[in-house]
Amino acid sequence: MPRSVPRNLPQINIMATSLAPSPQLTRSTRGVHAWAWTTLSFFVFVVLEGAVVRITGSGAGCGDHWPLCNGEVLPHHPRLATIIEFAHRSLTGISTAMFALLIGWVFRATRKGHSARRAAVIAGILLLTEAALGAVLVLGHYVEKNASAARVLVQGVHFTNTLLLLAATTVTAVLLRTVRTRTAGKGDLSATPLWLALAATIVVGATGSVAALADTIYPSPSLSAAIAADFAASSPLLIRMRWIHPAASALLVVACVWLALTFIRARQRAASRLVLINLLVQVVTGVMNVLLLAPAWLQVLHLLGADVFWITLVALAVPVLLPRLAMRRSHAQS
Numbered sequence: 001m002p003r004s005v006p007r008n009l010p011q012i013n014i015m016a017t018s019l020a021p022s023p024q025l026t027r028s029t030r031g032v033h034a035w036a037w038t039t040l041s042f043f044v045f046v047v048l049e050g051a052v053v054r055i056t057g058s059g060a061g062c063g064d065h066w067p068l069c070n071g072e073v074l075p076h077h078p079r080l081a082t083i084i085e086f087a088h089r090s091l092t093g094i095s096t097a098m099f100a101l102l103i104g105w106v107f108r109a110t111r112k113g114h115s116a117r118r119a120a121v122i123a124g125i126l127l128l129t130e131a132a133l134g135a136v137l138v139l140g141h142y143v144e145k146n147a148s149a150a151r152v153l154v155q156g157v158h159f160t161n162t163l164l165l166l167a168a169t170t171v172t173a174v175l176l177r178t179v180r181t182r183t184a185g186k187g188d189l190s191a192t193p194l195w196l197a198l199a200a201t202i203v204v205g206a207t208g209s210v211a212a213l214a215d216t217i218y219p220s221p222s223l224s225a226a227i228a229a230d231f232a233a234s235s236p237l238l239i240r241m242r243w244i245h246p247a248a249s250a251l252l253v254v255a256c257v258w259l260a261l262t263f264i265r266a267r268q269r270a271a272s273r274l275v276l277i278n279l280l281v282q283v284v285t286g287v288m289n290v291l292l293l294a295p296a297w298l299q300v301l302h303l304l305g306a307d308v309f310w311i312t313l314v315a316l317a318v319p320v321l322l323p324r325l326a327m328r329r330s331h332a333q334s
Helices: 030-055 080-109 115-139 149-175 192-217 223-230 244-265 269-291 296-321 323-333
Strands: 016-020 178-182
Touching: 030 080, 030 149, 030 192, 030 296, 080 115, 080 149, 115 149, 149 192, 149 296, 192 244, 192 296, 223 269, 244 269, 269 296
Parallel strands: none
Antiparallel strands: 016 178
């Protein structure tokens, strides 16, 4: 049986983690656990399709109507932009139904006070916020070629909310299986590098959404022209903000290398490899995105990598940032 850890310790001794069903559950969570990951995966697809809406300038495909499309439930004789925007709204509706089922299933499969319930409710709240921000983009006409400061702000807040929703859903899925600690050697895993990596990822994601918006509204004819525009006083504010994303990405690289080294010292080499591989994929696709002037397919691929990277970080963070939960359940199993 693992020893209890005082709450005031700055570091958590977690050498290796495994996932096992919790004895606190009233019925099997195997099905809802799988549904949580299915819901999360489908929402990632919705996010990617949302990027297609932005890249193709289809945000106004349903006019200034929301949630109806051009004032109709099913648009008649739609143009391509309408089809793309309507597809995104339809996928969002399916995703909403999946989240509703997930929340209800979590409450049915777990006992009162179970942490997965709180995480699922938070995910539901963030889903409502996500829908509200989408409505703001449409009703505020922050679509197509709109490059106003208000759109930049809403775009950044919208993507940040998306990351938080992905995080809450990931936490729900992880908490449906108990985090159990077992000793595999000596070493301390500090929560500090994880918090730093998580915070840096949110900043990189928000600034990345702004950079992607700049690439969409102001496409550059060449790499040299793009770099010159970034530092030209006459360039639009959106273009002059583009450099913030690679600068923030450099800080994220430092944070993730520190986190990987921390995992290695704690003898969690698999976790370290996950962080570094995901980081490498993002760096490579990010550099290619710049060199190739942000083609649509690469923007979507880069966004997919960002979502996977974020989900991986959050999943690795649960046993570290929620140690009392892990210790309490491990104690119950011993």
